[in-house]
Amino acid sequence: MKFKHLIYLSIAISFLSCSYNSEDDLTEEIIIEDFVTYNNNIKTIIDSNCIGCHSNPPVNGAPMSLTTYNDVKNAVENGDLIERISTTDASSLMPFGGPRLPQNLIDLVIQWEQEGLLEN
Numbered sequence: 001m002k003f004k005h006l007i008y009l010s011i012a013i014s015f016l017s018c019s020y021n022s023e024d025d026l027t028e029e030i031i032i033e034d035f036v037t038y039n040n041n042i043k044t045i046i047d048s049n050c051i052g053c054h055s056n057p058p059v060n061g062a063p064m065s066l067t068t069y070n071d072v073k074n075a076v077e078n079g080d081l082i083e084r085i086s087t088t089d090a091s092s093l094m095p096f097g098g099p100r101l102p103q104n105l106i107d108l109v110i111q112w113e114q115e116g117l118l119e120n
């Protein structure tokens with residue numbers, strides 16, 4: 001929705017400001033919405049919240065490391081990473097012992113999966 005508004009806005013501006021009414025000015029206003037990727041979005045979330053235990057080698061009883069793209073991708077595809085960060089059940093919640101991640105970060109991980117677990 002925001003994206004559409006931007007286009008309308010830039011079209012409106014281009015009509016109003018006659019002196020800058022070129023195609024170049026119009027395209028500069030358009031912001032491309034990026035896909036969620038491991039390197040841009042997910043690595044920071046995992047590094048800040050998970051690798052205290054899911055390091056390599058893992059510590060504090062964590063069963064696997066989450067230090068690389070393949071580790072995290074594998075835990076989403078073949079494990080229950082998304083379920084573990086989404087749950088409100090304290091006994092299975094990750095990060096272990098809580099608190100639950102902010103919802104916008106959980107949503108980013110869910111979106112990352114929906115968009116195909118891109119690395120870059």
Ligand code: HEC
Pocket residue numbers: 046049050051052053054060061062063064075079080081082084085091092094095096097101
């Ligand atoms: C304080 C240490 C600690 C932190 C921080 C932590 N974990 Fe864990 N994690 C564990 C322990 C211990 C287990 C094993 C016990 C269990 O399954 O509940 C585990 C298990 C898991 C499992 C299940 C693995 C399996 O196959 O059984 C997943 C998935 C997981 N963690 C993901 C995460 C994610 C994602 C984060 C960060 C958002 C995170 N963990 C943060 C300690 C931690």
